[in-house]
Amino acid sequence: MNEKTIFVIKNPIYEEGNIATCLQGYFQCPHQAKYLKEKYKILAEPIGSFCHLTQQKQMKGPPFLLDAFSLTYLIQNCDQEFSFECQDSYFVKDIIKEDSYIVFQTLTQKGYYLISAKKFGANFLAYDNDPATHHAKYLVFLSDAKNSLSQEIPINSTESIVLINRLSTIAKKEAILAKLIPISYMQDLNGEKNHTQQDFSKLVQFSKMQRLQHY
Secondary structure (H helix, E strand, O other): OOOOEEEEEEOOOOOOOOHHHOEEEEEOOHHHHHHHHHHHOOOOEEOOOEOOEOOHHHOOOOOEEEOHHHHHHHHHHOOOOOEEEEOOHHHHHHHOOOHHHHHHHHHHHOOOEEEEOHHHOOOEEEEOOOOOOOOOOEEEEEOOOOOOOOOOOOOOOHHHHHHHHHHHHHOOOEEEEEEEEEHHHHHHHOOOOOOOOOOOOEEEEEEEOOOOOOO
């Protein structure tokens, strides 16, 4: 097996309507997991052994799992370096339209490690250092999202802002609000009218919230 091969499969526990659970990727080389982490800030999760290959000596190492966003990021940016054996690659074109994926891609390119923060009620946990030796520094919330994965947090709601701030303070992390702005809207602000209605490209605007102080 080629060490640079990543297998793309449909998630057996795919949640209908939640595009972020539709795909998984896996590979069996520990060196590849280290390489992805160091070069691309992509985290792969070791998952023990496969049911049909319980003896590790039959494999090059334990299987490592990639979530849909990490997998899509690699397919988009590393297709010349890795070989992808795809069974359900048509999902990728849907994932790249997700607001949450755009935020994931932007922060990953800025050098952060990202994992799901569902248990915190946020979109992502962001690490600015190796997650193996450091705690996450940020909770990332995607505001005003209109797609299947993202929680819709009205940015003009005082209650929601207080809730987010309280949550991040209790978790001892800083809250980041990510808001997507269509490039066509930015062109309007700059007086440029050369876009079309089919221009759905978006920029991400990040706002850091001040943590609450205890009195």
